[in-house]
Amino acid sequence: MAFERPPSWRTMFRKVHLWLGIGLALLIVPITLTGLVLVFDDEIDEVLNPSFYATTGTAVARPADEYMQGASEAVGGRAAMLRWPNGEGRPVTVMVRLQPPPSAVERKLDGERGTNRSGRPEGQAGNRRPPSRLVYLDPPTGAVLGIKDFRNSLIGQVHVFHENLMVPEYSGRAIVGWTGVALLLLSLTGLVLWLPRNARLVRAFAWRRGPTMSINLHHLAGFWISIPLGLMALTGIVLAFPPQASAVLNAFDTPQPPVRRTGADPLMPHPALTAERAIEIGKDAAEPETPRMLAAPSITTRAWRLEVEAPDGTRHSISIDDATGQATLERPPRRGDVIGTWMRRVHEGRSHGPIWATLAGLCGVLPTLLAITGVLMWLRKRRNKAALRGGTSALTNSRLMPAESA
Numbered sequence: 207m208a209f210e211r212p213p214s215w216r217t218m219f220r221k222v223h224l225w226l227g228i229g230l231a232l233l234i235v236p237i238t239l240t241g242l243v244l245v246f247d248d249e250i251d252e253v254l255n256p257s258f259y260a261t262t263g264t265a266v267a268r269p270a271d272e273y274m275q276g277a278s279e280a281v282g283g284r285a286a287m288l289r290w291p292n293g294e295g296r297p298v299t300v301m302v303r304l305q306p307p308p309s310a311v312e313r314k315l316d317g318e319r320g321t322n323r324s325g326r327p328e329g330q331a332g333n334r335r336p337p338s339r340l341v342y343l344d345p346p347t348g349a350v351l352g353i354k355d356f357r358n359s360l361i362g363q364v365h366v367f368h369e370n371l372m373v374p375e376y377s378g379r380a381i382v383g384w385t386g387v388a389l390l391l392l393s394l395t396g397l398v399l400w401l402p403r404n405a406r407l408v409r410a411f412a413w414r415r416g417p418t419m420s421i422n423l424h425h426l427a428g429f430w431i432s433i434p435l436g437l438m439a440l441t442g443i444v445l446a447f448p449p450q451a452s453a454v455l456n457a458f459d460t461p462q463p464p465v466r467r468t469g470a471d472p473l474m475p476h477p478a479l480t481a482e483r484a485i486e487i488g489k490d491a492a493e494p495e496t497p498r499m500l501a502a503p504s505i506t507t508r509a510w511r512l513e514v515e516a517p518d519g520t521r522h523s524i525s526i527d528d529a530t531g532q533a534t535l536e537r538p539p540r541r542g543d544v545i546g547t548w549m550r551r552v553h554e555g556r557s558h559g560p561i562w563a564t565l566a567g568l569c570g571v572l573p574t575l576l577a578i579t580g581v582l583m584w585l586r587k588r589r590n591k592a593a594l595r596g597g598t599s600a601l602t603n604s605r606l607m608p609a610e611s612a
C-alpha cells in the first residue's frame with residue numbers, strides 16, 4: 207500500500223485562507239465597507255448635511271450654559287452633554303434628551319432599589335437609553351445650525367451595522383467579533399502564502415506577466431494591506447469583546463471595581479451649579495488642559511463630568527460634585543485600559559494623522575477587491591481541474607476503445 211505524504215503547512219494555510227475567505231465573504235465585505243464609511247463619517251456627514259457645518263467662525267464665544275439652553279429649547283428636552291468643536295470650523299454639538307414621561311423616572315427610581323415596577327431586575331426595563339437629539343450650534347453666535355436624530359441617521363445606522371449587524375439581540379456583536387478573528391487569520395495566512403519560495407524576494411513585489419490580472423491584484427493588494435488590515439482586525443476584536451479584552455489587557459494590574467455606566471439615568475432636574483461654573487472648577491483642577499466634553503449630572507452621580515485633553519493628546523475626566531463644587535480627578539486608568547483606548551483610536555482611524563486614515567480607508571475597500579479576485583481565482587482553478595479531469599477521461603477511453611480500422 208502506497209504511503210500518502212501528509213499535506214504541507216503551506217497547503218493547510220492555503221485551505222484555511224480559501225475557505226475562510228469564501229465562507230465569510232458575505233460578512234467581511236459589508237463590515238469592512240461600513241468601516242470605510244465610519245473612518246470618514248464627519249466628511250460624509252458634512253456633504254449630506256452642509257447646513258449643519260455652516261459655521262461663521264472658529265471662536266467658541268458663548269458660555270456653555272447658553273449653548274445648552276439654546277439646544278434644549280430647540281428640541282424641547284434637557285441638555286445632557288456638550289462637546290466642543292473637534293476641528294477647525296466645526297460646530298459645537300449638544301446631545302439633548304427628550305423629556306421622558308414621569309412614569310419612566312419612577313421606574314428608574316424603583317430600579318435603584320434593585321427592581322423596576324415590572325418586577326424585572328434593573329437594566330431590563332429601567333436602564334434603556336432614552337431618545338435623544340443631536341443639536342449643531344454655531345460656535346461664535348450659538349445659533350442652531352441643525353438637529354439630528356443620530357440613531358436613525360445614515361451614519362448612525364452604519365455605526366449600528368458595523369457594531370452588531372443591527373441584530374444585538376441575536377449576538378450580533380459577537381458575530382462581528384468572530385468575523386474579525388477570521389479576518390485576522392486571513393491577513394496572517396495571506397501574508398505567509400505571499401512569501402516566495404524559490405524566487406528572490408524582490409520579484410514578489412512586481413506585477414507578473416504570466417498570471418491573470420485577478421491573481422496579480424490579489425497577491426499585490428493582499429500583501430500591501432495585510433499588516434494594516436490585521437491590525438484593524440485585532441483592534442476590532444478587542445472592541446467586540448470588551449470584558450474579555452479588558453481581562454486580558456489588565457491581567458497583571460491591580461483589580462479595580464467596574465465603573466458604573468449612567469448613560470441612561472435621568473438627569474438632575476435642578477442642578478445647583480451652572481455648566482459654566484462646573485467648567486471653571488474643572489479647569490482649575492486640570493490646568494493647562496483643554497476641555498472637550500461636559501456631561502450634566504444625573505440623579506445617580508449628582509456630579510458634572512468634564513473631559514479634558516492634555517497637550518500630549520491624552521484625555522482624562524474630572525468629576526465635579528454638584529452640591530459641594532469639589533473637583534475629583536477620576537482614578538488613573540490601568541495600563542491595559544490605556545492600551546485599549548489606544549486600540550480604539552487606531553480602529554477609528556482618525557486620530558493618527560492622514561497617512562493612517564488613508565490606510566484605514568484602504569482596509570475598508572480592499573477586502574471587497576480581495577474577495578472578488580479570490581472567488582475568481584477559486585472558480586478558475588475549479589474550471590481548470592474539471593477540464594483536466596475531462597481530458598484525462600477522454601484519453602483513457604480512447605486507449606481502451608478498439609480501433610475502427612481493426
